[in-house]
Amino acid sequence: xxxxxxxxxxxxxxxxxxxxxxxxxxxxxxxxxxxxxxxxxxxxxxxxxxxxxxxxxxxxxxxxxxxxxxxxxxxxxxxxxxxxxxxxxxxxxxxxxxxxxxxxxxxxxxxxxxxxxxxxxxxxxxxxxxxxxxxxxxxxxxxxxxxxxxxxxxxxxxxxxxxxxxxxxxxxxxxxxxxxxxxxxxxxxxxxxxxxxxxxxxxx
Amino acid sequence: xxxxxxxxxxxxxxxxxxxxxxxxxxxxxxxxxxxxxxxxxxxxxxxxxxxxxxxxxxxxxxxxxxxxxxxxxxxxxxxxxxxxxxxxxxxxxxxxxxxxxxxxxxxxxxxxxxxxxxxxxxxxxxxxxxxxxxxxxxxxxxxxxxxxxxxxxxxxxxxxxxxxxxxxxxxxxxxxxxxxxxxxxxxxxxxxxxxxxxxxxxxxxxxxxxxxxxxxxxxxxxxxxxxxxxxxxxxxxxxxxxxxxxxxxxxxxxxxxxxxxxxxxxxxxxxxxxxxxxxxxxxxxxxxxxxxxxxxxxxxxxxxxxxxxxxxxxxxxxxxxxxxxxxxxxxxxxxxxxxxxxxxxxxxxxxxxxxxxxxxxxxxxxxxxxxxxxxxxxxxxxxxxxxxxxxxxxxxxxxxxxxxxxxxxxxxxxxxxxxxxxxxxxxxxxxxxxxxxxxxxxxxxxxxxxxxxxxxxxxxxxxxxx
Numbered sequence: 001x002x003x004x005x006x007x008x009x010x011x012x013x014x015x016x017x018x019x020x021x022x023x024x025x026x027x028x029x030x031x032x033x034x035x036x037x038x039x040x041x042x043x044x045x046x047x048x049x050x051x052x053x054x055x056x057x058x059x060x061x062x063x064x065x066x067x068x069x070x071x072x073x074x075x076x077x078x079x080x081x082x083x084x085x086x087x088x089x090x091x092x093x094x095x096x097x098x099x100x101x102x103x104x105x106x107x108x109x110x111x112x113x114x115x116x117x118x119x120x121x122x123x124x125x126x127x128x129x130x131x132x133x134x135x136x137x138x139x140x141x142x143x144x145x146x147x148x149x150x151x152x153x154x155x156x157x158x159x160x161x162x163x164x165x166x167x168x169x170x171x172x173x174x175x176x177x178x179x180x181x182x183x184x185x186x187x188x189x190x191x192x193x194x195x196x197x198x199x200x201x202x203x204x
Numbered sequence: 205x206x207x208x209x210x211x212x213x214x215x216x217x218x219x220x221x222x223x224x225x226x227x228x229x230x231x232x233x234x235x236x237x238x239x240x241x242x243x244x245x246x247x248x249x250x251x252x253x254x255x256x257x258x259x260x261x262x263x264x265x266x267x268x269x270x271x272x273x274x275x276x277x278x279x280x281x282x283x284x285x286x287x288x289x290x291x292x293x294x295x296x297x298x299x300x301x302x303x304x305x306x307x308x309x310x311x312x313x314x315x316x317x318x319x320x321x322x323x324x325x326x327x328x329x330x331x332x333x334x335x336x337x338x339x340x341x342x343x344x345x346x347x348x349x350x351x352x353x354x355x356x357x358x359x360x361x362x363x364x365x366x367x368x369x370x371x372x373x374x375x376x377x378x379x380x381x382x383x384x385x386x387x388x389x390x391x392x393x394x395x396x397x398x399x400x401x402x403x404x405x406x407x408x409x410x411x412x413x414x415x416x417x418x419x420x421x422x423x424x425x426x427x428x429x430x431x432x433x434x435x436x437x438x439x440x441x442x443x444x445x446x447x448x449x450x451x452x453x454x455x456x457x458x459x460x461x462x463x464x465x466x467x468x469x470x471x472x473x474x475x476x477x478x479x480x481x482x483x484x485x486x487x488x489x490x491x492x493x494x495x496x497x498x499x500x501x502x503x504x505x506x507x508x509x510x511x512x513x514x515x516x517x518x519x520x521x522x523x524x525x526x527x528x529x530x531x532x533x534x535x536x537x538x539x540x541x542x543x544x545x546x547x548x549x550x551x552x553x554x555x556x557x558x559x560x561x562x563x564x565x566x567x568x569x570x571x572x573x574x575x576x577x578x579x580x581x582x583x584x585x586x587x588x589x590x591x592x593x594x595x596x597x598x599x600x601x602x603x604x605x606x607x608x609x610x611x612x613x614x615x616x617x618x619x620x621x622x623x624x625x626x627x628x629x630x631x632x633x634x635x636x637x638x639x640x641x642x643x644x645x646x647x648x649x650x651x652x653x654x655x656x657x658x659x660x661x662x663x664x665x666x667x668x669x670x
Binding site: 018020027028031033034074084102105106109113114163164177181194200 | 224226239240259323331350363455521615634
C-alpha cells in the first residue's frame with residue numbers, strides 16, 4: 001500500500017445520502033478475480049448512459065471535478081454489501097480521501113486497507129464544505145493526515161479525529177497482516193488455551 | 205460485574221491488546237464464497253503465506269452461479285472463471301468446499317447452519333455482510349472485506365474495535381401473519397439504516413423467544429441493513445435442539461461440555477446496554493418497502509408516503525428520489541401497487557420454513573397474468589426437503605419456476621434479473637437502486653406476502669385472505 005501523503009487536490013461533490021456499495025460498484029463487475037481495474041466501473045449505473053456514453057448529469061462527470069482526489073458525500077456512505085470492490089474502484093478512479101458525516105462500518109474498515117482516508121465531520125462542517133464546492137467547483141482542499149487537518153480556501157478548514165493505529169498504518173503504508181504476525185507467539189499460545197477450553201471446536 | 209453476551213464473547217476471544225494497536229480477536233469459523241475471496245488467495249500467494257487453520261473454513265459457490273440448466277457449463281465466461289478459481293484455491297489450501305456438484309451446495313448462510321458449523325459463543329466471519337445471520341445461534345458473526353479475509357486466513361485473527369451494544373426488545377407476541385422478516389423491516393423502519401452503526405444489536409423479548417431458529421436467522425441476517433456490526437440472540441433450548449446431531453455439532457461428552465458453556469453465554473440479568481430500543485410486537489403488520497433503502501418501509505395497510513411527511517431535509521430528498529426511481533406517487537395504497545415479478549429465496553428467506561409459508565398461500569392459486577414468479581431454494585437440502593413435502597408441485601402447478609439453489613435475484617449477478625422498470629415482490633434483503641437489475645424496482649416482503657402478490661398481481665394484505 002502507498003503511504004498517505006499530504007496533498008492539495010480538487011474536492012468533488014456528490015450531495016447524496018445512503019450511497020450504497022451496489023451503486024459504487026454494481027454487481028456485474030464483481031466477477032473479476034483481480035484487485036485492479038475497477039475504477040472505470042465506479043458508479044457505473046449513474047455515470048454512463050444506456051449506450052455507454054458519459055451521463056453529463058452525473059456529478060463526477062463535471063469537467064471541474066476531473067482529477068479530484070477528495071470526494072465529499074452525504075451521510076452513511078458505503079452502506080450495504082461488504083464488497084471491497086467498492087474501495088478498490090474508488091482508489092483506482094483516483095480518490096484517496098472521502099469526507100462525510102458517517103460511513104457504514106465494513107466500508108469504513110475496507111477504506112483503510114486500500115490507502116483511502118475516510119474523514120468524519122459534523123453536519124455543519126459538511127454543509128459548509130458542500131456550499132464552498134458548489135460556489136466554486138474545482139476548488140482545492142489540502143489534507144494533512146499527520147496533523148489531522150483539512151484546509152480550504154474558503155476558510156472552512158477543520159481538524160478531524162482518527163484512530164491512531166489506523167492513522168499510523170495509512171501514513172506508513174504498512175501491511176496489516178505483517179503487524180498481526182508480530183504477535184504470532186501470542187496467537188499460538190491463545191490457540192493452545194483455546195483447544196483446552198473449547199476442545200469440541202477442534203474435534204472436526 | 206454483569207456482562208452482556210457480546211462482552212462475554214469478546215473477552216473469551218481477545219488474543220492480545222497491545223499499546224497503540226487495535227485489539228486482536230480470534231476467529232473460530234471463516235465462511236467463504238467465490239466473489240470476495242479470489243483476491244485474498246492471490247494476496248496470500250504473493251506474500252508466501254499459508255492458511256493458518258484450514259479446518260476453520262467452509263466454502264461454497266453461490267453468488268454468480270446459475271439457478272437453472274446446472275448440467276451445462278456456466279455460460280458467462282467471467283463467472284465460470286471465478287468458480288474455477290474458487291475450486292483451485294480451495295484445493296490448493298485443503299479447504300472444505302461445497303461446489304456446484306456437491307449435494308451440500310447452496311447459499312453460504314443457509315448451508316452453514318444446516319451442517320451445524322456455527323455454535324453459540326463463536327466468532328464467525330465471512331467476506332459477506334449477511335454473515336450477521338449466524339448471530340441467531342448466539343455467535344458473534346460479522347461481514348468483512350477481502351483484505352480482512354486474507355488477514356484471517358493468514359493469522360486466524362482480526363484487529364477489531366470494540367462495538368457498542370444495543371438491546372432491541374420486541375415485547376409481546378407477533379400477530380398472526382407477521383413474521384421475523386416483518387420484525388426486521390419494522391426495526392429498520394424505526395431506527396434507520398444507520399441506526400445500528402457502531403453497535404452490536406442483541407434481540408430479546410417474548411416475540412424473539414417465540415421465533416424458530418430459521419426465523420431468528422432471518423432477523424439477524426438483516427441486522428446489517430440496520431447498520432449494525434452484528435445481531436445476536438441468546439441461545440436457548442431451540443438452539444440446542446437445532447444443533448444436536450448435526451455434522452459439525454459436538455458429540456457425546458463434548459456435547460455436554462459445550463452445552464454447559466453455551467448456557468453461560470446469555471447476557472446477565474441487569475447487564476447494561478449502550479442503547480435500548482423497544483417495539484411492541486402487536487404493532488408489527490406485514491411490511492412492504494416502498495423506496496430504495498430498507499428503512500423506506502411501511503405496513504401493508506399503509507400508503508406510499510409523501511416527501512413532505514418527513515421532518516428532515518435529507519429524508520425528504522431521499523423520499524423524492526426514491527419515488528422517482530420506483531415510479532410511485534405519494535399516497536398510493538400499498539395494496540394498489542401492481543408487480544411484474546416475484547422472487548422467493550436468498551439468505552434472508554430461502555429456508556424450508558419460508559417455502560412452507562409461501563406454499564401455503566400459493567396452494568391452489570395461479571400466478572397472475574404477465575407475472576414471472578421464481579422460487580429459488582437456499583440449498584440443495586432445502587430443495588430436497590421441499591420436494592419431499594410436495595411443495596415444488598404446489599409452486600409449479602401455480603405457475604412458478606422451481607430453481608436450483610443460489611443467491612440468484614437477491615443481487616442478480618448470475619443472470620437472474622429484472623429488466624428496466626420491472627417491479628418485484630422480493631423476499632431478499634436490499635431494495636437499492638439497480639440491486640435486482642439496472643432500473644429494476646424492488647419491494648421487500650415476507651415469503652407469504654410474496655406468494656399472495658404473485659397470485660393477485662399486486663400486494664395483498666394477507667391478513668384479509670381466507
